[in-house]
Amino acid sequence: MRAALVSAAGQDPALAETALPKPAIGERLIRVGAAAISHLTKARALGAHYTDSGRFPFGVGIDGVGRLEDGSRVYFALPRRPYGSMADFTVVDARLCVPVPEELDDLTAAAIANPGMSSWAALTDRARIKRGETVLINGATGTSGRLAVQVARLLGAGRIVATGRNAGALEEVRSLGADVAIQIGEDMDNLEQRFAEEFAKGVDIVLDYLWGPSAESLLQAAATKGFDAVPMRFVQIGSSSAGDIMLPAAVLRAKAVELMGSGGGSVSVPRLIAVIEEVLQAAATAGLQIALKPAAFSDFDRAWPQDNSACRTVFTMDTEGPA
The missing domain is CATH 3.40.50.720 (NAD(P)-binding Rossmann-like Domain)
Incomplete structure (x- = not known):
């Protein structure tokens, strides 16, 4: 499968082929549909965030939207390291997944959640x-x-x-x-x-x-x-x-x-996941707006450095790709 990986300190992530992850007990395998670049994603990729593990290689992306094995569509957060959300597949603790309202498309849900x-x-x-x-x-x-x-x-x-x-x-x-x-x-x-x-x-x-x-x-x-x-x-x-x-x-x-x-250390992760579910519901019913720019995952290496704070870059994966 394809994944965006950071191979060494100081290097930008790049698209590469890697093995399909296997879910452990309590985890779900997710076929990723969309994943957005965030400030946290970029900081982790640079090794400049307080949660950085310092181990290479690792996948980039902290959250996204995808489908479980049963076909249900979910927002997911914090894939198990070294996996990231910017990949064809990833593995996530089942407790870190919430349903996406039918009214929201993958791009908007991935862009607005974080x-x-x-x-x-x-x-x-x-x-x-x-x-x-x-x-x-x-x-x-x-x-x-x-x-x-x-x-x-x-x-x-x-x-x-x-x-x-x-x-x-x-x-x-x-x-x-x-x-x-x-x-x-x-x-x-x-x-x-x-x-x-x-x-x-x-x-x-x-x-x-x-x-x-x-x-x-x-x-x-x-x-x-x-x-x-x-x-x-x-x-x-x-x-x-x-x-x-x-x-x-x-x-x-x-x-x-x-x-x-306010962040991952000052609000519990379960509460943050619950907040994201509230945000997604509000986006579906109250019309919250966010500027986003779709980018094909196959174009990752060009699109990554062009991201800016005025518009969220959201990568779209081929959900019919090979398992």
Whole structure:
């Protein structure tokens, strides 16, 4: 069978032939239909994620959509290493599979599950969102951030503030449900002023996909200009701008701030799988949107390096291929 494999440290994954995996007790063999590139997938492929095992070769891809031996269609997550989801077949713990609603096609389900889960779990399990609260999404112009705007609205946010670098993309985010759009640029003084204006009105939850300077400005604005009666839950999800920030101790003393992360280590895997099932149901019934670009699995070596944050690349496998 075909599989996308990383053969050595520092090398991009490449399509190769490998043996068909055999399921162990409690596992299911899945004929993969579609699998999307995610930030986590790329970080693991580069050996730059905290869950990296350091063993080669290994398959890339953390989740996807496929069919079990009985023909039922499922979303699946976390194939047993060294296997990945970007392969004709993979093996997965049976508890990490959930049914895909009939209304959702393979491409949409594969594209929306992981980023939808990240914002859904951050808002429900970590921030404990209440209807009518104000949510600020830092980094709302990528695929995950755009979906977070829609999820926040679906979960009852009363007001949504979106930030991003691209002015045109921010206007598109408005059409998805954001009430306010703030452009992140080189003028940090102006950015801090805009943040201060929003915090003066009251911000209940921040979903941060960027970290770095904009996160520093947000926390500083919350401490110095925030509405005192509104405690703030700051949920760190991604770090596409930087891996570290400078956090003055006074920020945490000056404001009732709950600073937390949301991810595989802070929310249990069974709960994340349950969240994904909720996301897929919402995608089928509420029309959640995500930008995606289909790519034939046979074209993996060319399509992998062309992936970008504006549109999710989803590989489609030949589900009638050889076993």
